[in-house]
Amino acid sequence: MTKKYDFLIVGAGFFGSICARELTNQGYSCLVIEKREHIGGNCYTEKRDDIHLHVYGAHIFHTSNERVWKWINQYATFNHYTNRPIANYKGELFALPFNMWTFNQLWNVNTPEEAQKIIAEQGKDIVGEPQNLEEQAIKLVGKDIYEKLIKGYTAKQWIKDPKELPKEIIKRLPVRFTFDTNYFNDRFQGIPEGGYTQIFEKLLDGIEVRLNVDYLADKDAYNALANKVIYTGPIDSYFDYQHGELEYKTTRFDHVKKEYPNHQGVAVMNFTDAEVPYTRIIEHKHFEFNETEKTWISYEYPEPYEAGKTEPYYPVNDAVNNELFSKYQALAAAESQVYFGGRLGEYKYYDMHQIIERALTMVETFTP
Template identity: 90%
Template structure:
């Protein structure tokens, strides 16, 4: 029996929206269903008082992938914003990422050799390969920086002792022995002028989108509507948690308007002491260099994750969770109709540019042949 759609796409974030656009361009019919009441996933922005507010936290686009940069520029013009966050420890301000300015502020050193000597001395007790985040951090930047700028912030953010977290988390943070305060090393960086939501409006133009739809509540009915399903939600939720719940980091955002033009003078300020309950304050107008009489800020509060209650944001890729994910991956690979993609579907930390690349790669696997070939299944 002919089904109404070639593809059912679950989720209107970057992964799902890109798949919908590219598949539609290739002549496939797509239906997109989204549990939230808006498109854009966690990249969703709202215009408030001429300021584009990042509703689910700061999203700064950066990439060195020429293909991805060319692709995204079809849908938005990017400004020249460069991410230069500030760390606030009990009123002391430090430059991020860790660089010569940070070392100078902390130790009054002026040369890379002086900074490297202090770090080596402070990390000498870590013998062999670091076994967790705390050991890796001390090895990378020394005890002083770990105690002031990493320990409390990390404990708040992940709601775990840094000794319990995988060392790979801290490896994502740049450490530089130059006076370069640009957080990212990528060739291209910026914020889309006019916010992120416009990108999704263009991606989904002419495509049927149903908002406020809980796909998992009636999975079999929805699956019967299309030849193939692209699922971007939590993989454990899809399989009804039959092997147990995967762990995610989640965040609550408290958006506040102030009737003055400038609150903190920077887009991102991290609060690294554990006693302050929020991890950072975002001031959105600084992403787009707006001159406005008022300003919007967002406090970010870590929260315990509760499946089907709070939003999952970041996978906790420690050994226990990765082992559990492999069980779900095995189930996913047995699915003949359903393909899993994105941070939640693949239980993997992806930046926006990586998600774009993954989605474009998945779409390329769908040819007219693959529509009738069930050997390409599960997680690609």
């Protein structure tokens, strides 16, 4: 029996939209279905008062992969925004990522050697390989920075004691013995002028897209429409949680309009003490250097994840969850016509540029 589509793509975020575009360009017919009422996944932006609001939190594009950078620049013009967040600890402000400005603000040191000596002294009790995030952080930057700028923030963000979190999480944060406050080390960085949603509109141009569709509510019927399926949702939900629920981090965003032009003078400010309930405030106008009479800010509140009830944002890749994921991986490998991709489908923390590379690599495996 001939099916109507070559590919059914579940999810209109980056992974699904890229696959749809590239496969369509190869001559395949695609149907994209999306549970939400909009395309773009978590990268969705919305225009409010001439400001492009990042509805699901800050998305700052960065990569050192020239192929990926050239590919994304087909769909938007990127500005020169450089991420230089500020840490706010009980009203004290510190430069991020951890660099010589941070060390000077904390310890009044001026040279890398002075800073390194303090960090070595404060981390001397960590003998051997660090076993968790707390030990890794103290070894990297010392107890002072850990207590002020990492401990409370991390506990809020993950709703876990840092001692219970894998050390790999903190390794994502740069530590520099220079006065460089650029958060990312990548060669290319910026924000699309006009927001992210335009990128998805171009990617999905001419492709059939159905919004407000719950694929898992009628999986067999949707699968019957196409020869192959690319699924970008949570892998455990696809298999009806038969091995148990994987753990994710989720966040609630509270978007607030302010009737004045500038709230905090920076796009990203992290609130690192445990007493402040939100992890950070995003002021969106600073992503595109807008001159506006009003401003929009977003408070980010971490919340406990409930499968099927709250949005899964980041996988919690500790040993227990990774072992559980391996069981779902085995089930996925047995699916002959279904391909799993993206943060949720592969249960892996991918940045945007990594998602693009993964999607481009996947579609190359299909030949007309």
